[in-house]
Amino acid sequence: MSRTDAIDQSLLDWLHHSSLAPHAEKLYKIMKEANQTAEKHGDYPRWQRALAQLPSEPFCSCTLNSSAIGIGHKNDHFDDKQHTQLNSALKSLLPWRKGPFNFFGTYIDSEWRSDWKWDRLKDGISPLQDRTVLDIGCGSGYHCWRMRGAGAKQVVGIDPTILFLMQFRAAQHYIQDDAVQFWPIGVDELPANMSCFDTVFSMGILYHRRSPIDHLLQLHQLLKQGGELVLETLIIQxxxxxxxxxxxxxxKMRNTWFLPSIDMLKIWLKRSGFKHIKILDVTATTPDEQRSTEWMQYESLSDYLDPNDPSLTIEGYPAPLRAVLTANK
Ligand SMILES: C[S@@+](CC[C@H](N)C(=O)[O-])C[C@H]1O[C@@H](n2cnc3c(N)ncnc32)[C@H](O)[C@@H]1O
Known part of the structure; x- marks a missing residue:
């Protein structure tokens, strides 16, 4: 059996042994096509070379429930040359937007303090213990690892950005936990009416959807009866x-369509069939949480705000304010 056949077989086995089993064949076909498409990305060979450069460490301890996803320790078996090799491989996967991660003492200070978002919601959601979870638009997979660290039985992160798939693979190279999967697809590619997930996270997605109600209806369909939606999105007062x-x-973001008030968002959720709607948090995003770093050297939030009045965006709209809500099917 070739390496590709072995990977294919393990994905199929994984699907058949999960609560996604009723959709296994369909998902397998979607994933096979998505992986083939990913390999056609112009940077794929360069990113593959970076992954191949990651030094091997068969026995590293990983910490999934700390603010930085912890992979090994600085004093594990690597010598200086291997540490340099690791740093260079991870730097080939720039920009790192979601994190932080700590690879054997190399601290990836990503653009976003994604741990802050996690801290705002972790105690308000239903415990993830033994749940099958979907994270839509998962970026590097940072929150997927936190979900697994919180006890989720299986976590599927989906995101069509191939660089983020490669960043996920860098972490998976060491963590080696098959319960966490990254599928390089957009939400529209998932089969209709899956009704398979105990918890679905849609964070940082709704305002990018031209049709937010259709997105909420799809989230409803993805959940099992009684399952929980965790929705994080930009809102206005x-x-x-x-x-x-x-x-x-x-x-400065393209593709930003609708920023509702909290009360309008609640109406959207109710009309999309959700019950027990709870507001967990409302927080303004600051340049402490989203900023340029050594690991993301492009513009960031402070460049998107009015330099004379940071309560406004550069276009004159109210500056980013985010809410986290939960709701049940
Ligand atoms: C604003 S980021 C949010 C990332 C993460 N969920 C968080 O809250 O930190 C939006 C993510 O959605 C991904 N994305 C773009 N189009 C998508 C689609 N059609 N389906 C799923 N994810 C998508 C982007 O690649 C990006 O990683």
Missing amino acids: GDQQSCLMPSSRYA
Whole structure:
């Protein structure tokens, strides 16, 4: 059996032994095509070389429930040359937007303090112990590892950005936990009416959807009866009739469509079939949480805000304010 056949077989086995089993054949086909498409990305060979450069360490201890995903320790078996090799491989996967990670003492200070988002929601959601979880738009997979660290039985992260798949593979190279999967697909590629997941996370996605109600309806369909949605999105201050649609960019972001008030968002959720809607958190995003670093050297939040009035974006809209809500099917 070739290496590809062995990987294919293990994915198929994984699917058949999960609560996604009723959709195993369909998902397997989608994934096979997605992996083939990923390999056609112009940077794929360069990223593959970077992954191949990662030094091997068969027995490393990993910490999935600390603010930085911890992979091994600085004083594990690597010599200086291997530490340099590791650093160079991880640098080939720039920009790191979601993290932090700590690979054997190499601290990846990503653009986002994704641990802050996790801290805001972790105590308010239903315990993840033994749950099958979907993380839509998972980026590098940072939150997928935190979900597993919180006891989830199986975690599927989906994201169509191939660089993030490679960053996930860098972590998986050492963590080697098959319960956490990264599928390089967009949410629209998932089969309809899966009704398979105990918890579905949609974080940083809703405002990028041209049709937010269709997204909420799809989230509803992905959940098992009684399952929990964890929704994190940009909102604005206002009453139940308030919603911002930027005329073009918002905080320099393309593809930003609807920023509702919390009360309007609750109506959207109710009309999409959700019950028991709870607001866990409302927090303004600051340049302490989202900023340029050595590991993400492009512009970041401080470049997206009005230099004379940071309560406004550069376009004059209210600066980013984010809410986390839970709701049940
Ligand atoms: C704002 S980031 C949010 C990342 C992460 N969920 C978080 O909250 O930190 C949005 C992510 O959605 C991904 N994305 C873009 N289009 C998508 C799609 N159609 N389906 C799923 N994810 C998508 C992007 O690649 C990006 O990683």
